[in-house]
Amino acid sequence: MRDIVIIGHKAKTNGDFSLNDLPGSAGRMDILCRCVSSALFISFGMRRDVNVNLLLLGDPDPGKIIRFEGLDLKYLNPDERSSGSLIQKALQKNAIQQYTHSTPGVWIRRGDLKSMLSEFEGRTLLYLREDGEDLREFAREIRDPIFIMGDHTGVTEEEEEQILNVGAKIISLGPISLHSNHCITLVHNELDRAESERKVSTRGTDLKGDE
Amino acid sequence: MRDIVIIGHKAKTNGDFSLNDLPGSAGRMDILCRCVSSALFISFGMRRDVNVNLLLLGDPDPGKIIRFEGLDLKYLNPDERSSGSLIQKALQKNAIQQYTHSTPGVWIRRGDLKSMLSEFEGRTLLYLREDGEDLREFAREIRDPIFIMGDHTGVTEEEEEQILNVGAKIISLGPISLHSNHCITLVHNELDRAESERKVSTRGTDLKGDE
Numbered sequence: 428m429r430d431i432v433i434i435g436h437k438a439k440t441n442g443d444f445s446l447n448d449l450p451g452s453a454g455r456m457d458i459l460c461r462c463v464s465s466a467l468f469i470s471f472g473m474r475r476d477v478n479v480n481l482l483l484l485g486d487p488d489p490g491k492i493i494r495f496e497g498l499d500l501k502y503l504n505p506d507e508r509s510s511g512s513l514i515q516k517a518l519q520k521n522a523i524q525q526y527t528h529s530t531p532g533v534w535i536r537r538g539d540l541k542s543m544l545s546e547f548e549g550r551t552l553l554y555l556r557e558d559g560e561d562l563r564e565f566a567r568e569i570r571d572p573i574f575i576m577g578d579h580t581g582v583t584e585e586e587e588e589q590i591l592n593v594g595a596k597i598i599s600l601g602p603i604s605l606h607s608n609h610c611i612t613l614v615h616n617e618l619d620r621a622e623s624e625r626k627v628s629t630r631g632t633d634l635k636g637d638e
Numbered sequence: 639m640r641d642i643v644i645i646g647h648k649a650k651t652n653g654d655f656s657l658n659d660l661p662g663s664a665g666r667m668d669i670l671c672r673c674v675s676s677a678l679f680i681s682f683g684m685r686r687d688v689n690v691n692l693l694l695l696g697d698p699d700p701g702k703i704i705r706f707e708g709l710d711l712k713y714l715n716p717d718e719r720s721s722g723s724l725i726q727k728a729l730q731k732n733a734i735q736q737y738t739h740s741t742p743g744v745w746i747r748r749g750d751l752k753s754m755l756s757e758f759e760g761r762t763l764l765y766l767r768e769d770g771e772d773l774r775e776f777a778r779e780i781r782d783p784i785f786i787m788g789d790h791t792g793v794t795e796e797e798e799e800q801i802l803n804v805g806a807k808i809i810s811l812g813p814i815s816l817h818s819n820h821c822i823t824l825v826h827n828e829l830d831r832a833e834s835e836r837k838v839s840t841r842g843t844d845l846k847g848d849e
Binding site (some may be wrong): 446447449450457458461464465468469470471504505506507508579600601602603604605606609612613616619620622623 | 657658660661668669672675676679680681682715716717718719790811812813814815816817820823824827830831833834
């Protein structure tokens, strides 16, 4: 299981925005939409073992968490409007502290970064920063990671402190600073490669056992 | 310099489509839009050494090439509607065999795959296929590549033959088959890493020379 967390500092927190203007009227919701798509889609299918957690901190009611669960997700296409529309539908629900179901595989609740991080206790938290250790060097050791990122404004000092306080590992992905959705693609690829290598080496061990 | 080529088999070839329905009315133009964005954007800027070449083969007038030149490109934002809008503007121009200027950094001409490939003679052509050699193994040897890909339908047998006939190298990017825009992100990252390593090793040699 992989979880992706994206913090949308300006992302609108009610459904009152236009799908024709996700960057403007919805507070750079286009960024979150691209992240949803990069996190969940592969050729001819969806990553059923991936969840996406969007922390929305914009006006008018900051502190909402929308969760996409790959396992049960329906009605999502790869284009920005499609994820924008599912986000909008979720925001039209009355959000409380517990998750409320919106559409198949999509949930919403009230919450802040701290409460979100507490959901992931015991799992490996990966946090992107330019001075981090190259994920390529240790991807094979990672199980059930949470990958956490900011939007175009990054993360605030306070948020970073909270993230590091719960034991996040600081990672880097290459020499150039990239958009959040591109980072998700790179993390997935690194973990896909690592899982595939693990399978090959396990199969090798099995074969040896049979000999 | 890097060039990205994407073949859009269904992509509409006049400007008569709605930016509110890029997947439907524009013949999966959303795929090409995401490719443009993945090819050109980095954090807080644009890859000025990258060009994107879209080959549009849908109705009503198949065989148009739209070229985005990173060096001069203006008015492009990372969201799908933004690239969709520049594509639409280009399609409203009268396309002839030679490139016609549309907006800053965007050009359009009539052409097919063969005429497009002939533009790139002498450069390294990379073509993605699951049985290809892992790009990670030889990225450091690559200079001025063209990376060529299909859309959600892949490439036809005839197209593949043309691509291989001009000497394309068959590459793979990992164990899972991905969307075209995700592949672009992975190719960029591999080439970014290779360039960065080359710079470091050149600097090492320079320093030695000074000693």
